[in-house]
Each structure stands twice: as structure tokens, then as C-alpha cells.
Amino acid sequence: MIPGMSAADPSSLDRAPIKVLLADDERLVRSGFKVLIDVEDDIEVVGEATNGAEAVEQARATRPDVVLMDIRMPKVDGIQATEQIVKTHGLQHVRVLILTTYETDAYVFEALQAGASGFMLKDAGPAELLHAIRVVAAGDALLAPRITRRLIGQFTSQRVAAQAAEDRLSVLTQREREVLALVGQGLSNDEIGSELCLSPATARTHVSHAMAKLGARDRAQLVVIAYRTGLVSP
Amino acid sequence: MIPGMSAADPSSLDRAPIKVLLADDERLVRSGFKVLIDVEDDIEVVGEATNGAEAVEQARATRPDVVLMDIRMPKVDGIQATEQIVKTHGLQHVRVLILTTYETDAYVFEALQAGASGFMLKDAGPAELLHAIRVVAAGDALLAPRITRRLIGQFTSQRVAAQAAEDRLSVLTQREREVLALVGQGLSNDEIGSELCLSPATARTHVSHAMAKLGARDRAQLVVIAYRTGLVSP
DNA sequence: ATGCACAGCCGTCCGCCGTCGGAGGACGCC
DNA sequence: GGCGTCCTCCGACGGCGGACGGCTGTGCAT
Numbered sequence: 001m002i003p004g005m006s007a008a009d010p011s012s013l014d015r016a017p018i019k020v021l022l023a024d025d026e027r028l029v030r031s032g033f034k035v036l037i038d039v040e041d042d043i044e045v046v047g048e049a050t051n052g053a054e055a056v057e058q059a060r061a062t063r064p065d066v067v068l069m070d071i072r073m074p075k076v077d078g079i080q081a082t083e084q085i086v087k088t089h090g091l092q093h094v095r096v097l098i099l100t101t102y103e104t105d106a107y108v109f110e111a112l113q114a115g116a117s118g119f120m121l122k123d124a125g126p127a128e129l130l131h132a133i134r135v136v137a138a139g140d141a142l143l144a145p146r147i148t149r150r151l152i153g154q155f156t157s158q159r160v161a162a163q164a165a166e167d168r169l170s171v172l173t174q175r176e177r178e179v180l181a182l183v184g185q186g187l188s189n190d191e192i193g194s195e196l197c198l199s200p201a202t203a204r205t206h207v208s209h210a211m212a213k214l215g216a217r218d219r220a221q222l223v224v225i226a227y228r229t230g231l232v233s234p
Numbered sequence: 235m236i237p238g239m240s241a242a243d244p245s246s247l248d249r250a251p252i253k254v255l256l257a258d259d260e261r262l263v264r265s266g267f268k269v270l271i272d273v274e275d276d277i278e279v280v281g282e283a284t285n286g287a288e289a290v291e292q293a294r295a296t297r298p299d300v301v302l303m304d305i306r307m308p309k310v311d312g313i314q315a316t317e318q319i320v321k322t323h324g325l326q327h328v329r330v331l332i333l334t335t336y337e338t339d340a341y342v343f344e345a346l347q348a349g350a351s352g353f354m355l356k357d358a359g360p361a362e363l364l365h366a367i368r369v370v371a372a373g374d375a376l377l378a379p380r381i382t383r384r385l386i387g388q389f390t391s392q393r394v395a396a397q398a399a400e401d402r403l404s405v406l407t408q409r410e411r412e413v414l415a416l417v418g419q420g421l422s423n424d425e426i427g428s429e430l431c432l433s434p435a436t437a438r439t440h441v442s443h444a445m446a447k448l449g450a451r452d453r454a455q456l457v458v459i460a461y462r463t464g465l466v467s468p
Numbered sequence: 469a470t471g472c473a474c475a476g477c478c479g480t481c482c483g484c485c486g487t488c489g490g491a492g493g494a495c496g497c498c
Numbered sequence: 499g500g501c502g503t504c505c506t507c508c509g510a511c512g513g514c515g516g517a518c519g520g521c522t523g524t525g526c527a528t
Binding site: 422424441442446451452453 | 516
């Protein structure tokens with residue numbers, strides 16, 4: 001074991017070994033992982049599966065700590081299998097580590113949504129893979145660096161977009177923004193008036209001004225703008 | 235160098251060493267990192283800073299590949315410094331790796347938004363830290379496993395919430411959902427009618443039914459529901 | 469076959485919404 | 499003081515929106 005990389009498992013000797021289930025349709029890949037894992041003292045392979053359905057069966061039978069799951073597999077794919085495993089009663093402790101060749105964004109999203117704890121690419125080094133298994137077994141999560149980068153990029157880009165959209169509201173006065181926020185929650189003019197201690201006529205004026213400035217025709221379109229700019233939360 | 239962990243830098247010997255700038259207000263922390271880094275052949279410390287302002291100066295002077303940045307620092311904090319560095323013309327190649335004791339969600343978000351490429355906790359092992367430096371220097375990104383876990387948890391939880399909210403729409407007919415989607419984009423009844431090849435009166439009926447079933451009074455409130463359920467994207 | 473329920477479609481009536489014009493007061497700026 | 503901006507308020511008009519009832523067709527059950 002590599003010194004210093006053991007944050008997830010500082011004393012491997014006095015614990016039960018991490019039980020791993022391999023799910024991949026290619027025999028060569030499985031045997032490769034198996035020899036890689038078997039030389040480690042603190043990790044052992046307890047089962048293998050060649051498709052998603054088998055993976056679910058094996059998970060129920062062997063109750064592993066970690067499932068190394070490929071995505072593209074015959075019959076049931078890895079993402080569906082992941083969903084079934086983590087939703088099975090009594091198998092909540094099982095962590096799924098996706099291991100695939102493709103870094104398609106859609107795969108990553110679906111896999112995480114399905115309940116995967118990690119996402120690694122097959123071009124990762126052996127030590128990275130072993131480290132990932134230990135991290136996931138400890139209940140933490142881990143993504144391949146390239147995936148992390150893209151995830152962050154997407155995260156920040158949508159933040160920037162929200163920032164840019166928020167600039168559309170810069171033409172509004174403070175009061176108009178307040179009114180817009182209430183319109184964004186579906187309030188009527190009268191409700192806005194009593195909420196802000198205004199005459200309903202004044203509320204209408206502010207709504208009207210906001211619509212004119214933002215190019216909205218309806219108050220419905222104002223709601224759309226309020227959501228798109230992030231003025232009102234989901 | 236550890237075999238297998240070198241995916242980010244497979245052949246360290248035939249490249250220029252990674253230049254690292256240390257930014258931390260505690261002398262002990264800096265010296266600790268320095269001895270850790272200096273024993274590696276492919277990484278070298280080219281400067282040190284004790285606060286955010288110094289970090290920006292040093293980054294301009296030494297043009298490092300990676301800045302190891304603490305968050306809590308006097309004068310200018312690490313997040314502000316990160317923002318200034320990555321926005322400085324000619325310093326876009328500089329990657330910032332946040333290294334802090336606290337895993338507060340707000341810190342993580344702000345740091346990533348500011349342009350950081352990684353976020354590690356100070357309780358990480360030496361090998362993890364060195365690996366993180368190499369990953370970030372290679373242009374990829376990396377988060378501490380605990381951070382990754384929380385990020386994924388937040389990501390999926392909001393997905394699950396959207397899923398639960400979507401059940402509200404189960405009472406609607408297919409046609410009504412279509413109409414609702416268009417209402418959610420701010421379309422008028424006439425526009426919906428021509429969009430779906432309907433009489434405007436029919437569009438109104440569907441809108442009316444959707445409102446009755448969902449407990450909405452306005453079409454504005456329908457827009458709110460459409461966004462909250464995720465029927466229309468942000 | 470009859471009755472029933474539901475989805476879809478349409479026309480009509482009333483009310484709120486949105487527009488326009490006007491008007492007053494508070495504040496800051498030249 | 500004059501000017502501009504913002505907030506507040508009012509009244510009247512036209513129109514879209516929403517409610518209501520009626521009509522058709524389909525599927526299901528008795």
C-alpha cells in the first residue's frame with residue numbers, strides 16, 4: 001500500500017478487507033482488475049458479473065462493499081443496474097464505482113443520479129483505481145480528474161450565465177425588482193399591493209414598468225424572466 | 235515518484251518541473267509543504283506568500299503553474315486572490331488549488347466560481363496532495379473525496395426534489411402537459427393554439443383544466459409550477 | 469345497447485390585467 | 499431655483515384571460 005494515499009483507510013490490517021464485485025462484459029478487463037486487486041491485502045474480489053442483471057444478482061448474493069461497474073453491458077446496462085442495487089432494501093451500504101471508457105456528460109449525470117459514488121475512466125493508473133476503491137468504500141466519493149474539470153466548468157458556466165442574465169435586471173429600480181420577485185411567485189396585483197403596503201394601482205404601475213423595461217408582454221413572461229435570471233429560486 | 239499515480243504526468247523527467255507558489259499565513263504550514271514538495275523531482279516551490287495580496291503579486295512575478303492557496307488569510311482572502319489571479323491578463327494558465335481546513339459548502343462554491351481548479355482539505359495525505367498538484371498542473375481538476383461526496387449529494391437531492399415535484403403533474407393529461415410546457419415559456423393562448431394547431435378556445439380550455447387540477451389561479455402561477463417541477467428548464 | 473366517465477374541442481360572458489395620461493412629493497445634481 | 503429620477507397614486511379604456519356550459523368521440527362496465 002502506498003504511504004500517504006491511505007487517508008480513506010489508514011490502518012488496513014486491522015479491518016475486514018474491502019469486498020469488491022466486478023461487473024464488466026469483457027473477460028480480459030475483469031481478469032486484469034482481478035490480478036490488480038488480489039495483490040492488495042485490504043481488498044478482495046468476491047464476485048464477477050458479465051451484465052447488469054447478473055450484477056444485481058451477485059450484489060444481493062455476495063453483499064460487496066464496492067461494485068466496479070462498466071456502463072455498456074448487454075441486457076441491463078450499468079446505470080440501470082446501479083439504480084436497482086442502491087434502491088434494493090438492505091443493499092444501501094453498497095457503493096457503486098462506475099468505470100468506463102467514455103466520459104460523455106450524459107453518462108456522468110445519469111450515473112450519479114442513479115446513485116453511483118464515483119466515476120473513473122479506464123485509462124486511469126492502477127494506483128488511482130485502488131485509491132478510488134478505498135475512497136468509495138469509506139463512504140466518500142470520487143470523480144476522474146477530467147470529469148471533475150468538466151463538471152466544474154459546467155457549474156461555473158451556468159453561474160456566469162445567471163450572472164449575465166441578472167444584468168438584465170439592472171435597468172429596474174429597487175422597487176421594481178421587489179415587485180418582480182413577487183410576480184415571480186405568482187402573486188396578483190392586489191396581493192403585491194398588500195404585501196408591500198402599496199395601493200393596488202401602484203403595484204400595477206411597477207409591474208407595467210418592469211414589463212416595458214424587460215420587454216415582457218404578460219406577467220407570465222415576467223415570471224419566466226424572474227426564474228431565468230435567478231431572482232426567484234427553483 | 236509513485237508508480238501508477240502519474241497519469242497526470244507520465245514522464246516527469248523530460249519536462250520542466252511544475253512551479254508551485256505557496257500562499258498561507260502560517261509559516262509552519264508553508265515550510266511543511268515546502269519540504270514535502272522539494273523532495274519531488276518534478277515539482278519545485280518558486281515563491282511564498284502570507285496573504286492574498288502577496289499571492290497575487292508573487293503570481294505575477296514568478297508565473298507559477300500552480301498556486302497552493304489557503305482561504306483564511308489576512309487582508310485579502312484566498313478566494314478573492316484566486317479571482318484576481320485567474321482574471322489577470324497573461325495569468326490564465328495559472329491553476330489555483332485551494333487547500334483549507336474547512337469544508338464549508340459556501341467556500342467550495344465561491345472558490346470554484348472564482349476559478350479554482352481544485353479543493354483539498356489539509357488532513358489529506360502527502361501523496362494525495364502531490365497527486366492533486368500534478369492533476370491540476372495538467373489542466374484537470376480535483377476535489378477532496380468528502381467534498382465530492384457532498385457535491386454529488388446536493389446534485390442528486392435537487393434532482394430527487396424535481397422528481398417528486400414532477401409527480402404533481404401526473405394528474406394532467408398528455409395534452410395538458412404540452413400546453414403547460416408552452417405556458418411555462420410565456421406563450422399566450424393564441425400562440426399556444428397556433429403552436430399545437432388548435433383553436434385558441436381549446437388552448438384556453440386546457441390551460442383552464444391544468445389550473446384547476448394544479449390549484450393555480452393565474453397562468454402566472456402555472457409558470458411557477460412549470461419551473462418548480464422542472465417541466466421547463468431554467 | 470345503454471349508461472357512464474373522460475378527453476378533447478368550441479363559443480360566450482365577465483373580470484382582472486395591462487396601457488395611457490396625469491399628478492403629487494421626495495431626493496439628488498448642476 | 500431648475501432639472502431629472504424615483505416612488506406613489508388615481509381614473510378610464512380595451513383586451514386577453516379565465517369560468518361556464520355545451521358538444522363530440524372513445525373506451526369501459528353493467
